[in-house]
Amino acid sequence: MASFTYFSFFFFFILLLVLTFQTSTTKATYSSYHDSTKCSHGGPSIHYPFHIKGSLPGFELLCKENLTTIHFPSYGDLVVKSISYDTKKIQLLDPKNCVHGVFLNLNLSSTPFQYYHVLKNYTYLNCSTKLSTPSFTEVPCLSAAGSHVYTVDPELHVPGSCNGFKTVAIPFEYSPYISDNSLGLALTWNLPHSEERKDKAISKTTDSHTTRYTVLGLSICSLAVAIALMMISIIKVTGSTWNCSEKEDPLLQSLPNV
Numbered sequence: 611m612a613s614f615t616y617f618s619f620f621f622f623f624i625l626l627l628v629l630t631f632q633t634s635t636t637k638a639t640y641s642s643y644h645d646s647t648k649c650s651h652g653g654p655s656i657h658y659p660f661h662i663k664g665s666l667p668g669f670e671l672l673c674k675e676n677l678t679t680i681h682f683p684s685y686g687d688l689v690v691k692s693i694s695y696d697t698k699k700i701q702l703l704d705p706k707n708c709v710h711g712v713f714l715n716l717n718l719s720s721t722p723f724q725y726y727h728v729l730k731n732y733t734y735l736n737c738s739t740k741l742s743t744p745s746f747t748e749v750p751c752l753s754a755a756g757s758h759v760y761t762v763d764p765e766l767h768v769p770g771s772c773n774g775f776k777t778v779a780i781p782f783e784y785s786p787y788i789s790d791n792s793l794g795l796a797l798t799w800n801l802p803h804s805e806e807r808k809d810k811a812i813s814k815t816t817d818s819h820t821t822r823y824t825v826l827g828l829s830i831c832s833l834a835v836a837i838a839l840m841m842i843s844i845i846k847v848t849g850s851t852w853n854c855s856e857k858e859d860p861l862l863q864s865l866p867n868v
Contacts, residue, residue, distance in 0.1 A: 645657060647662060648678075649671075649673035649674075649676060649677060649678040650673075650676040650677070650678070653676070653677070653678045653690075654678055654690055654691070654692050654693045655693070656671055656678065656693070657695075659799070659801060660693065667722075668721050668722040668723070668799075669722070669799075671690060672687070674687070677689050677690075678690040680700075680702070682716060682717075682718075682721065683720075684715055684716055684717035685712055685715045685716045685717075687705065688702040688703065688704060688705070688712070688795065689702065689703040689704075689705055690702060690703075691703050691792060697798075698798045698799055699726050699796055699797070699798055700723075700796070700797050700798075700799070701792065701795065701796050702792065702795040702796070702797065703791050703792045703795065704791040704792070704795065705791075706751075706791075707751065707791040708751035708752065708791070709789065709790070709791050709792065709793055709794060709795055710734075710749050710751065710752055710759075710761065710780075710784055710789075711751060711752060712795060713778060713780040713794070714734065714752075714776060714778065718797070722799045722800050722801065722802075723797040723798065723799050724797065724798060724799075724800070725779075725780075725781055725794070725796070725797060725798075726781075726796035726797055726798045727781040727782075727794060727796060728781070729779035729780060729781060730779065730780070730781075730783075731764055731777055731778070731779050732761045732762065732763065732764070732777065732778065732779075732780055732783050733761070733762055733763070733764045733766075733768075733774045733776070733777040734749075734752075734759060734760070734761055734774065734775055734776045734777070734778070735759065735760045735761075735762055735768060735772040735773065735774050735775070736757055736758070736759055736772065736773050736775050737757075737758045737759075737760065737769065737771050737772035737773075738756060738757070738758075738771045738772075739758065739771045740758050741758065741760065741769060741771075741772070743769075745762070745766065746760045746762060747760065747761075747783075747784055747785060747786065748760055748784075749761060749784045760772070760784075761780075761783045761784045762783075763783075764777055780794065781793075781794035781796075782794045
């Protein structure tokens with residue numbers, strides 16, 4: 611009876627294992643969207659919604675001299691430092707090494723992107739003389755002889771030697787301690803409505819596959835336990851039979867011959 615019980619247990623998990631394996635090998639509806647590539651060994655992984663060549667506007671990336679780049683008509687090419695698909699964050703570098711030059715010219719209104727960080731309005735000042743006021747910090751990459759550029763709070767009083775030439779919403783004011791060619795150049799994206807549905811379907815499919823593989827792993831573990839229990843049962847039954855045979859032999863020998 612015990613052998614039959616363990617055999618049934620064993621047969622059940624064999625069946626479950628087969629069914630789980632068949633399900634897990636079913637192709638996802640949008641699995642092709644997860645095919646990834648790279649422009650270089652250390653470059654970011656490129657997959658949906660980004661692509662090297664494709665039909666989704668705004669998400670096309672280019673491989674240039676082992677660098678991953680993205681082109682913005684209002685500014686030009688920016689280097690893609692990293693892409694986080696979970697948080698929908700793309701981190702960019704300015705090849706001209708002037709992040710405030712990007713802030714001044716980059717127009718994201720016709721793209722699927724927006725700045726990742728919270729924005730605040732800053733005014734860019736062009737001053738004919740260098741200012742010594744601590745609240746005014748010069749932006750070196752935008753400045754030249756006789757033209758000193760500063761980013762300031764729009765509420766600040768503008769000195770007579772300066773003219774405010776543009777106020778824009780940007781992530782950070784210039785600071786020599788924290789400014790570099792990547793600071794603030796993090797963007798997030800919004801997909802078109804039809805593509806958003808695809809993206810959700812991909813996420814759902816990925817979760818489904820994760821669940822299937824989890825079930826597969828548990829089934830394998832359970833199968834191993836079932837096999838071990840069955841073997842223990844067989845050994846016990848065999849040992850019990852062998853002990854009974856040993857006990858019966860002396861009894862048979864002691865019986866008188868008829």
